[in-house]
Amino acid sequence: MKYTKKDFIHPIPGSRWHHVWSGFVGDKLAILALIIFLFYCLVALLAPLVAPFDIADPAFMDLMNAEIAPSWISGDERFLLGTDAQGRDLLSVILYGTRLSLTIGICAVLIQATLGICIGLIAGYLGGRIDNFLMRCADIQLSFSNMMVAIVFLAIFQSLFGIALYQQLAMIILILVIGLTEWPLFARTIRASVLAEKQKEYVDAARVMGISSKRIMFRHILPNTLSPILVIFTVQIANAIVAEAALSFLGLGMPATEPSLGSLISAGFAYMFAGSWWICVIPSITLIILILVMNLLGDWLRDHLNPRTYKD
Amino acid sequence: MLIFLLRRLVQACFVMIIISIISFAIQDKLGDPVQQMVGMTVSPEERNQLRNELGLNDGFFSQYWRFAKGAIHGDLGTSYYYKEPALDVILNKLPATLELAFCAILIIIFVATPCGVLAAIKPRHLLSRLLMIVSSIGLSVPIFIVAILMVYVFSIELNMAPSFGRGQTTEIFGLWHSGLFTKDGLKHLLLPSLSLAIALMPIFVRLIRAEMMEVLQSEYIRFAWSKGLSAPRIYFKHALKNTMLPVITVGGIQAGTLVAYTILTETIFQWPGMGFLFMDAVNRVDTPLVSAYLIVVGGIFVITNTLVDLIYGLVNPTVRLASHGL
């Protein structure tokens, strides 16, 4: 028996992301944050093109130019934001530093996310002993805090293999350490969402259809846990950048020859009280704005996607 | 209760074994204890003999077993620099760190709670908006910048508080050098604990706000309103207690961050605590100290986590410790 045309029910128009987007357009702060963040990303991506100086050029670091104040103070047109104690153009160094910090942050969080998502999915979907064991591990890891583990690990690495090797591998090690220590946050959140999603009947429906566990996990459940992941992802990048900065500040991060924002601040710290405030203050502000923007974006996403982050 | 503690104990053993393996590995790999003991003048043959006597030529596991046995008896090796048992050195510095953390926690509790509650119950109020902006910014300013700023403003420019060290301490019960009982000690405590608190405060303000707002949306709060209870009663008796449950959990997790942050704070303020000691030990390649620090910190985490779970179980009647096997 066919229904007559009149019987057809037409669905309500409008898409899921539509209201998120319209809410976004309505929120000036969120737009501003996004623009600034995109600007940062762009700048980081294009650092070699945008930077007024090529940092690889031997002439880049000229002690003659050391500690020139930003151009609006010194009137020196060559260096918009002044130079640091080594005579490097601060703008170029900050551009490259931002690039480095963002790279470390994003790569580290990618590792966290991959690891966390896999573990969270497995723990949540399979449940039972595996879940119990993995979550115990996550709890333990989480209670030790990534900073703690990173500090200890980096310190040990430095003393074990010497700083020489460390400085060569600094970036990779930082990414790995920050990446490997924060997975529990992702894992727990994913697991919580998976547990919630697993209760939902569409998963059962898929099982009843005979669809394989792997496909259910990745095709059905995973897309539905994306909104909390997105929120954590944003916030975690901010956290990873802060962690990197803090580690650099302790002398456990990027070496002075390859400065990230954190090591720039750390190096400029000595000049803070000496009159050459810009060496420390400008990278600090750059860092703070970057993190603020990421946090604002994260907040905004959290408010609008309204996921439940991990909680017991 | 007993079972709960027993379970915890099993877990603690598991954690401590892992930590002790790591710390043993450090001790084993870093530096040659024989060299540290006898200096350069001893011949290689003599050294080898000494190595044999000390069992340093044995296999990894028998060495680890010896290390673990020593660790159980409180022997974590001797610090190269302090020439004292590493555990003693660390335990000497423990009070300083604990006092710092304790004060920071106090500040967090007594400032973050009212702020979070205010921001939750009057979300449109100017003050709570300001609070949220400040906490957003606070969340984004790394702790070391906060600490530097504090030193600059309060110590150097305003000359209000000392910038380093613990100041005058008094001894309590013959085992604890406390800075809490002298004016000088408290003055020294002010800036470090404040910057430590400021670093963690935004997380808690926001968490309390978010949780409180969620709790305020719940049916039982609506029911409480419909019963005609007074507003303070609803906010502080009905809502706050429920709000605190997730806060306690997160608080337990943040304990780890707190310890990590003490390293930063202590470094900047020259606070003679464990964190400062640890960074020093790292710079001096004082491996026994580093591994002892690891073990002590591991112990602290295990204890705090157990405490947090216990508190959680006490506050939350639905999680009877029975379900943990009371």
Added chain:
Amino acid sequence: MNLLSVSNLYVNFHTKERELAALIDVSFTLNRGERIAIVGESGAGKSVLGFSIVNLIGKPGYIESGSIKLENKELTKMSLRQLQEVRGKRIAMIFQDPMMTLNPVLTIGDQLVETIRSHTKISYKDARNIAIEKLHHVQIASPEKRFNQYPHELSGGMRQRVIIASVLLLNPDIIIADEPTTALDVTIQAEILQLLLTICRDNGVALVLISHDLGVVSKVAERTLVMYAGHVVEEGPTLEIINDPQHPYTQGLLNALPQMTLPGQRLNQIQGSMPSLAERPSGCAFHPRCPYATQKCRQEQPNFIYSGVSSVACFLVEDMLNEFAEQDQETH
């Protein structure tokens, strides 16, 4: 004088884009000791109406205009402090889900005693005695033991009893029960309804029962309001409405019940579903689903008219009445 009179109540929901009307021009009255029911499907605005009586609509809802009078006190204009005196003491509420209504971290006793003590100055001991007495009243076995227990230690039906007990503590004039049995099993539902009915009858308490279940309503309420998309579409004595519904929606609702057709036959369905707040159609909100809809229904809002047994907001009925009236005039 009416105990409670609601007139021309408009309730809006505030959203970023626009204001959504949740209740449109709702009026009704309630007499002392009377039991009325508000019936409708989900999204009809019946819960909003219930909550707006004590001004407890959750954010982002707010009362846009209209008046709610308890005797002659205007509730919409009251300060929070004044409202808190009315809530609980004069008007009490029973919520839908007993699992969520009691605070999980406070004991049953705490929650009962605080209700009494926040309205009357009375010692803890006396309050406890009253509470235990009321627990007994709602047929809870060993109330002393229950007094010290936490909500999670009780079953759903037991909790709903505790909630009813807590509502009774201060002998209110009105009880608003928002789907009090929906979350309960059939056998428990019967008991709770019985209990509620007895209590209202015995103490002369007025009851506003909010429900989607016409069966439940027919057992309890004397008068019924049928709501659709924020409007009251029909109002009248319960029996009349069930036996002779006037509004096409009420008719459809009743006809769709399985018992209205023979077993195995197709049910009499209404097409479509309730519009959401944002998509309320113009004119009569029911017109897209209404089999009798005319051009007029699409454009104009029908008025509320008395049709002999009940009041209805429908052009069809209006036209019919007018016809009758004309015929009447003609015959006269």
Added chain:
Amino acid sequence: MKIKVIIACCLALILWNKAAATTLRMAFDADPVSLDPHEQLSESTLQFSHLVFDPLLRWKQNGQFEPRLATKWQRLDAQTMRFYLRKDVTFSNGNTFSAKDVVYTIQRLKRSPDFRAMFDTIDSVSMVDEYTVDVHTTYTNPLLLNIMTYVFPLDKAFYQGHDEIIKYGETFASSNVSGTGPFILINRELGSRMELKRNPNYWDKDTVGNVDHIILTPIHADSTRLAALLSGDVDFIFPVSPIDMERTKKMPGIQLVTLPSTRILLLHMNQKRRVEFQDVRVRKAINLAINKPLIVEKILKGYATPAGQLSPDRFLGHINDLEPEYNVSKALDLMKQAGYEKGFRISMMAPNNRYMNDEKVAQAITAMLARINITVDLKTLPKAQYFKEFDNRSADMMMLGWQSDTMDSNNLFEFIIACADAKTGLGAYNASEYCQPSIDDDIRQANREMNPERRLRLLQQIEKTLDKDAAVVPLYWQSLIWAAKDNVKIQDIVNDQNYPHLGDLFIETP
């Protein structure tokens, strides 16, 4: 032990209250690792020795010797020197000081791994009477008096029997102390605090010093240390980072004292690791490419003296007209001649917390070497790790700072330039692996030459050879910078070896 600490605390409290005005709170970058003055030859140990012990004689600011426990001395023959000791001196524990203590101390010094090299020249010490000792050297030694400034007599009765010296080990001497010095140690928390009080029985009653109580706090970070001074938490700090000088100068109530020191900073170019460095033209080019005055001006803010040689002008070997030369085009030319026009890649290591702004200097040098196409992979390490690497000669180019213990050029040459010889210890810090036998001969001669004229010529000869060979890259002589509150009269008691004579420190009471 605990009780002792309590008593000490109480004592400290009492003292604090009684004489708060003459308490000196000072913050240095390091505190002594051990209480044993013979365990480590380091600045902090010697600073401590000057507080708790007294030397036989010490340097005055003008470069003359000042008698302390030795009242006078006289050369008996080419190899013997007689010292007359001060009477009525007691150790802090009440034991009287006499010649036996001096003999004992010198014998112990000869056993010390760190001091052994310096005291090898002393053959034996003999006690003439209660207050006279004779010091016999193995050969004529022009620097005997310089060496004798390192003799801080120990209390023989106190130490004897458990006086083993173990580096980094726990010994009696490393945790107990008895000296004749102006101060007595009352409390010490390694790494965080050291407290001393005035020795009430100190022999030198004529001193203007009025400090009754000293609290020494080690603060590693330059900025924290300065902040502590600026916020008034301490009265006296060392060192002050040159970066902070401008600001500190402007602060009211704070005084800065700077002295050029004899510490030379230099770069070693390892000739064994790199063939390129065996070419004198390359070495010369590197010397020419590094703009030393600019480094001094920009990084050290002028608080150093650019060096074209190793010996500072106070030393005998100093040649006045040997100025640092900076000429990139000439350097490029030399590189071209040597066949390295395209340059090469080298590794370099430098400490990052040992010398003033060491890391930044090293970075600047890499940038400068890049101009002559030498690419430098720089690693900077904390000192604890750096010197291990230095001993292993782990990089092609390494930074070193050296202060002559004997205040003489020859000490520099012996350790930095001489061909490495594990037996004699010569060339122990020669990370250039440069070996010029003629220099070795000159060093040996200068060590025995008593005639100042001839000695001068010998030492200058070495400097000239070094310059010609461009064996190392001398960078600059670092300055010492102290800061204190105005009422703390440190300018009278600091010296270019950085052993402030705190016993003579006068603090003005407002």
Added chain:
Amino acid sequence: MATPLIQISGLEKAFTTNESWLSQWRFHRGKLRRHKDSIHALNGVNLTINQGETVCVVGETGCGKSTLARVIMGLTTPSAGEIHYLDQRIDHLNNRQRMFFRRRMQMVFQNPYASLNPRMTVYQTLSEPISFHNPQLSQSQVDEQIDELLESVGISASSSDRYPHEFSGGQRQRISLARALSVEPDFIVADEPLSALDVSVQAQVLNLMMDKQEERNLSYLFITHDLAVVEHFATRVAVMYLGRICELAPTKTLFSAPKHPYTRALLSAIPRLDSNTAQPIRLIGEVPTPVEKPIGCVFQARCPYANQRCYEHSPAMTLQRDGSSVACHAIEEGRL
């Protein structure tokens, strides 16, 4: 005589509530013992479903009716008992072996808001099972089938690119049904498909289900707590209590002459529109949680007619004269 399609015998299911190995340890009389807490959801269910008929399972929360559905569909494994599809045993099959039966048996779920994957369009939702079970179909054939399917449940095929949240509850339930029908099953388990829907929409879905049954000769196992729907829809009714079926009867028989004390109470408790129904029979107490495997009759605790035998022996299903089967000692003994 109808052919039995599904046969269930002696089905039991217990859930362990304390999964964690460590939390299973208890102090029992001073000794440490391992003890698994479990809830007995099903305690021996026997049921036969014939081809083309609708069997309704009614009961209150916690009686195990949803568990029954899930066990039949293989979403949870039974602790004991057997399930046969036609004459093949299917309860012990692994995922691959079960694949054939997946096509024959399908399920419609309770919550229309959760039973469709919110991140998949209607098209994706439907195409997945179709192409999964019919890999030989070409893309256009699949599309064609989907369009047909959608139109047959009253959803316009043009809206197949929409996401579930764009549909109302009733529409979603239609899509759910379409998904179940997509593999052309002959048996559908419907787990409270109406309970989340409004009255006016319930009728739409119920009508659709009846249409489909007629069209495709489907058999339904319909789980619900709404007796009004049961009366209208069911061929036979099974009343469940605490994991057991206590009465199984043709619909008319059950509603006209309920036998089991629980069935009687349940029927009397329905608030009906007609005002002439009798007072509801009051039951004592609440539905207990079956932590221990029940001994004796499951209803004993609340039964007004319980005697000693009810506490000790569990009653067996006995066929009554009017075609219903009841498990009750009181009826057997003629006390009732």
